[in-house]
Amino acid sequence: MAMLEGASSVDRLAPKVDAHEESLIRRIQNGEQELFYELVKPHERRVYTAAFAILRNPADAEEVAQEAMLKAFTHLKQFRAEARFSTWLIQIAVNEARMRLRKDHSEVMEPIGERQDDEGTYTPREFADWRELPSEALERSEIRQLLLEALASLKSKYREVFVLRDIHHLSIEEVAAILEISRASVKTRLLRARLMLRDFLAPRVAAGWFGREPFQKGNKPW
Amino acid sequence: MVISCEQVWQEISNYLENEVDPSLRASIEEHVRGCKRCTAVLDGTRNIIQLYGDDRLFQVPMGYGWRLRRRLADYMPGRRGTAYGWLIAVAALGLFTATLGLARSAASAPPTARSEHAQPGKGIPSGLTVLVAGHGKLFHIAGCTFIHEKDGPVRSMTAGEAIKEGYTPCTRCLGEYLSRLANLLRKQAWAVLLL
Ligand SMILES: [Zn+2]
Ligand SMILES: [Zn+2]
Numbered sequence: 001m002a003m004l005e006g007a008s009s010v011d012r013l014a015p016k017v018d019a020h021e022e023s024l025i026r027r028i029q030n031g032e033q034e035l036f037y038e039l040v041k042p043h044e045r046r047v048y049t050a051a052f053a054i055l056r057n058p059a060d061a062e063e064v065a066q067e068a069m070l071k072a073f074t075h076l077k078q079f080r081a082e083a084r085f086s087t088w089l090i091q092i093a094v095n096e097a098r099m100r101l102r103k104d105h106s107e108v109m110e111p112i113g114e115r116q117d118d119e120g121t122y123t124p125r126e127f128a129d130w131r132e133l134p135s136e137a138l139e140r141s142e143i144r145q146l147l148l149e150a151l152a153s154l155k156s157k158y159r160e161v162f163v164l165r166d167i168h169h170l171s172i173e174e175v176a177a178i179l180e181i182s183r184a185s186v187k188t189r190l191l192r193a194r195l196m197l198r199d200f201l202a203p204r205v206a207a208g209w210f211g212r213e214p215f216q217k218g219n220k221p222w
Numbered sequence: 223m224v225i226s227c228e229q230v231w232q233e234i235s236n237y238l239e240n241e242v243d244p245s246l247r248a249s250i251e252e253h254v255r256g257c258k259r260c261t262a263v264l265d266g267t268r269n270i271i272q273l274y275g276d277d278r279l280f281q282v283p284m285g286y287g288w289r290l291r292r293r294l295a296d297y298m299p300g301r302r303g304t305a306y307g308w309l310i311a312v313a314a315l316g317l318f319t320a321t322l323g324l325a326r327s328a329a330s331a332p333p334t335a336r337s338e339h340a341q342p343g344k345g346i347p348s349g350l351t352v353l354v355a356g357h358g359k360l361f362h363i364a365g366c367t368f369i370h371e372k373d374g375p376v377r378s379m380t381a382g383e384a385i386k387e388g389y390t391p392c393t394r395c396l397g398e399y400l401s402r403l404a405n406l407l408r409k410q411a412w413a414v415l416l417l
Contacts, residue, residue, distance in 0.1 A: 036294060037294055040294075041287070044282075044287055044290055048280075058283050066289070066293045070297055073294065123231070124259075124263050127262045130265055130269055135272070138276050144278070144281070147273060147274065151274070167280070187236075194234070194270050195231065195263070197270045197274075198266040198267050202262065
């Protein structure tokens with residue numbers, strides 16, 4: 001079930017206003033609080049993922065996801081229908097996760113984004129050929145692990161944009177609104193995030209689909 | 223128009239999202255055809271978008287949904303009744319499933335679940351989905367308030383597996399469960415058998 005609910009291509013085509021969702025919101029705002037879980041259930045996976053992408057730790061992510069849902073519940077009266085409900089929820093989750101991150105000072109690892117200047121052009125460093133895309137590769141936990149590791153290695157400002165856009169498939173405008181940055185910044189950061197992830201993963205892929213051997217410089221095909 | 227590798231890299235997102243005008247698109251494609259490096263960057267970036275856009279990448283922890291639900295229920299001011307309501311609903315669903323299982327086995331042997339002092343695990347359908355918490359010793363049905371997060375991550379398994387792994391049924395949720403089941407069977411065995 002949860003897998004279906006997250007179906008991204010469907011989500012992208014979904015109308016901005018969901019009549020059922022709208023009526024649920026109105027009823028909850030008018031006191032039928034017990035309907036709240038029904039309202040958020042279709043989004044619970046996304047809220048968790050957004051928190052996880054920022055915090056990089058399942059336990060913290062779950063706690064933050066719960067906090068975000070409680071916050072959404074207490075502030076539901078303030079929700080205005082101009083935004084999609086899911087976007088509003090994710091925004092709360094992102095804010096909660098950022099607060100948690102600041103509180104824990106946990107951003108200690110050297111992010112790969114630091115190595116190049118933010119505003120300049122990002123220059124790809126790896127040119128290993130990566131044409132094959134075995135989609136069933138995602139069934140393997142070590143591959144999911146490697147992808148998550150690559151994502152975790154990004155500086156948070158790139159990770160946030162990438163997660164909202166390429167994982168949650170929000171529009172550039174929605175990402176800009178959630179993170180309170182300009183559309184242009186969203187696009188710059190998104191491009192960098194994609195290229196950095198590619199730099200991280202391409203050599204490992206070229207070394208044989210995420211084989212256990214660490215990448216060796218001598219193996220480059222050029 | 224001849225463009226450089228750097229220009230191609232700058233436009234990769236726009237190109238992949240169909241946001242470049244036709245002439246720039248043509249220039250990019252022409253460049254990429256003759257450039258191994260840009261081919262690698264373009265293919266790789268496309269792969270990144272596909273892989274990360276796939277729902278299978280992120281797996282939510284087992285039991286996340288119902289822990290969230292319980293947290294919300296506990297939080298609702300003055301809504302304890304509601305929290306209890308959904309516990310009942312979950313239990314009822316479990317009961318229904320379990321009743322079916324028992325009803326089937328009842329065809330050959332009489333149900334043994336009528337006694338509340340049954341042996342550990344006795345009378346609990348082995349296929350019933352139950353939850354165990356990390357280093358806890360008990361297994362529960364979803365919604366039991368005696369599952370403690372501090373006991374570690376919650377896993378779900380069948381009652382049969384839980385018993386095999388040495389867990390014993392929680393008397394709070396499963397004791398109640400068994401007595402309800404016995405009642406239900408007494409009252410409705412005939413109805414269940416018709417299903
Ligand atoms: Zn080139
Ligand atoms: Zn229990």
